[in-house]
């Protein structure tokens with residue numbers, strides 16, 4: 001019996017180590033190798049292989065896995081954005097999703113935007129495979145959406161082109177020097193009165209969670225920690241003229257959804 005318990009603990013440890021190594025290799029590990037090699041990869045060099053390789057995208061994009069990565073708060077965050085959209089009159093309005101994300105966030109947002117009367121829905125991403133995958137997930141509704149290859153830090157859309165912009169867990173993956181240009185672009189694209197919904201990690205309230213979260217970012221997501229302080233997105237938006245906004249946090253402050261309006 002005791003031996004069985006030891007075996008079970010060892011098996012669990014080996015499995016966890018394998019999962020951690022798998023994600024490390026496909027995220028931070030690749031960035032480290034890229035930094036050491038001479039191939040820069042251009043403006044998408046910070047994008048992990050799990051977002052660019054179609055096989056990996058399909059291997060990982062399961063709702064349970066994605067929810068687990070966000071400590072099972074994924075639905076709560078999506079619900080917050082969807083209910084925000086539900087309160088808007090989007091008749092003849094344009095909704096933009098800046099960069100794709102795993103899970104059902106895109107289908108849920110598209111459904112809510114259509115229900116609220118949106119005339120145009122745009123989904124952009126720097127990686128073509130992500131756009132193809134997002135379109136697949138939308139099924140028939142995909143026909144009502146425009147998929148555009150765009151770099152969130154330098155969008156080709158015109159000033160004030162959209163009425164709502166949704167940025168879901170993009171900032172923590174961007175090197176620090178790209179975070180503010182992304183927010184600046186998000187601001188530039190919004191028409192007066194337009195609304196930005198931004199979901200991200202946030203500094204946890206409890207010391208224990210902060211410790212675990214800190215270790216997670218140090219190992220897997222080196223660009224995420226700055227959102228806790230030096231690159232707080234709400235601080236940056238409010239520092240620009242004509243912005244008001246509020247922050248909703250959940251899971252002991254570990255996640256945030258910012259709803260901000262450009263006057």
Ligand SMILES: C[S@@+](CC[C@H](N)C(=O)[O-])C[C@H]1O[C@@H](n2cnc3c(N)ncnc32)[C@H](O)[C@@H]1O
Nearest residue numbers: 051099100101102125126127130151152169170
């Ligand atoms: C928004 S994050 C989603 C991460 C999150 N963990 C999830 O899936 O729920 C990843 C997406 O951002 C995209 N991306 C990264 N850098 C970008 C950039 N500069 N412009 C547009 N999209 C970008 C990646 O291609 C990928 O599709």
